[in-house]
Amino acid sequence: MTVAIIIIVGILIIGALGIGLRRRQTSASHWVVGKRDIPKWTTWFLQAGESLTTFSFLGLAGLAFGGGASAVYAIGYLTMAWPINYFVAPRIRELAQRRGYLTMADYFEDRFRARWLGKVVAIIGAITLIPYLQLQITGLGMIVELATGSSSARGLSMVIASILVAIFVAWSGIKGIARVAILKDILMALALIVVIAGVAISFNGISPVFAEIADRTPTLLTLQADGFGPVWFVTSMLVTVIGAGFATLPHLWPPMLAAKSGEVLRSNSKWLPIYQLLLFIPIMVGMAAVLRLPSDTPGNAVLLTMTGNIVPDWVLGLVAVGGASAAMVPAAGIVMGISTLVSSNVLQNVSPARKMTVNYVVIVVALGLSLAFGLVRSDIGALLLLTYGGTTQLAPGIVLALQRKVRVGAWPVGLGVLVGVVTVATITFAGIPTGGIDSGLIALVPNLVVLVVAEAIRRARGGTAVEQVEFEDDAAVPVAR
Incomplete structure (x- = not known):
């Protein structure tokens, strides 16, 4: 009972902090990106939020429990993605400030001069973010259930957290998310x-853990664990490097577009790779769990089950609050990403006065769907890779549009994206075996082939080599709102 009370109170405090603004944000632009002047440290916590999520808290320990050293793919992809982001993010932010972008779809629409392409990107982005939103809600429920041992507490906490996220995102927008992101990272760290300290005390240090694993199950210290071999490791890391490095997930855009300057983003890209070292902790806990927990323990239950075995109940409750915050902050950013895509790009004829109303409706619908799906237990690691696989198909278009002059047409890019997304969906829902190769990486092949062939046909039929020239002065007409 003590653990449940601590968790519920913690969730309520997190929600209250997000609603802390005295005035509701009524401008869609200010709601999403503020005045585009968010300073370095606030932007740091907004961008760092993608590193420490429920996947980090639950899924990563589960991967280490079943796949051993293969779990370090998460550290690898995040660390490699930031150097790419060092060049990509400031360029996107520059274009966004000059042209008035609020979403990724605005970028596609404006750079390729095709409103229909913006709609396609918005629809794909919104749909592929739903599994990621579900991941956060599902993860929060798992954290509460594992900490309290109560399935009813699981459902209740998911409902309360979803309602609070909906309220503070609708009320405060990016400013509310930023405020909660700071608390969330402190709680998570x-x-x-606390968890790794408990493991170290329990095993009389960390090195004995690996010594015993080397003696009992040495394959866990290699990339040879069943189902998590080198092919899985390399392809999963590549697809997520592409997704994170080129910002193919739509909810990554508001923090980028709201940053005070490109220099702020470059600074974060230099230092955030060090922040990823925290992810070694759930990996080490998952490895240690191999020595203490039954082999049939569900992967998502590993971290909190281990924690519950080595710390007092009230400490477990505080740890669970940190995990809950790791679900609520990313969920807030994701639901904002979904709602702005719908209100700004899918429904483009919405008047400014009604745009925020549309945002509110979409927030409720998106969270409601994710809550409904989340009440059915899911593999949160699989949900993460499904989202990355779908959104990675947007990477070629993002890269091509970064150039000073966009030389490729909208139709080739759009057709490539559609073929790639259909390929990911087919592989995923038809259960087609891939030999461990990530479906998103496989889908990039037909995506690029279609793009190249369609562009060749376009040029052969007289299509111009330059579809859009970047405007030189800031007085250029921005994307229509």
């Missing part, structure tokens, strides 16, 4: 430190 403290929770992970």
Whole structure:
């Protein structure tokens, strides 16, 4: 009972902090990106939020429990993505400020001069973010259930957290998310430190853990664990590097577009790779769990089950609050990404006065769907890779539009994206075996082939080599709102 009370109170405090603004944000632009002047440290926490999520808290320990060293793919992809982001993010932010972008779809629409392409990107982005939103809601429920041992507490916490996220995102927008993101990272860091300290005390250090694993199950210290071999490791890391590095997930855009300057984004890209070292903690906990928990323990239950075995109940409750915050902050950013895509790009004829109303409706619908799906237990690691696989198909278009002059037409890009997304969906829902190769990486092949062939046909039929020239002065007409 003590653990449940601590968790519920913690969730309520997190929600209250997000609603802390005295005035509701009524401008769609200010709601999404503020005045585009968010300073370095606030932007840091907004961008760092993608590193420490429920996947980090639950899924990563589960991967280490079943796949051993293969779990370090998460550290690898995040660390490699930031150097790419160092060049990509400032360029996107520059274009967004000059042209008035609020979403990724605005970028596609404006750079390729095709409103229909913006709609396609918005629809794909919104749909592929739903599994990622579900991941956060599902993860939060798992955290509460594992900490309290109550399935009813699981459902109740998911409902309460979803309602609070809907309220504080609708009320405060990017400013509310930023405020909660700071608390969330502090709570997560403290929770992970407490957990690894408990493991170290329990095993008389960390090195004995690996010594015993080397003696009992040495394959876990290699990339040879069943189902998590080198092919899985390399392809999963590549697809997520592309997705994170080129910002193919739509909810990554508001923090980029709201940053005070490109220099702020470059600074974050230099230092955030070090932040990823925290992810070694859930990996080490998952490895240690191999020595203490039954082999049939569900992967998502590993971290909190281990924690519950080595710390007092009230400490477990505080750790669970840190995990809950790791679900609520990303969920807030994701639901904002979905709602702005719908209100700004899918429904483009919405008047400014009604745009926020549309945002509110979409927030409720998106969270409601994710809550409904989340009440059915899911593999949160699989949900993460499904989202990355779908959104990675947008990477070629993002890269081509970064150039000073966009030389490829909208139709080739759009057709490539559609073929790639259909390929991911077919592989995923038809259960087609891929030999461990990530479906998103496989889908990039037909995506690029279609893009190249369609562009060749376009040029052969007289299509111009330059579809859009970047405007030189800031007085250029921005994307229509």
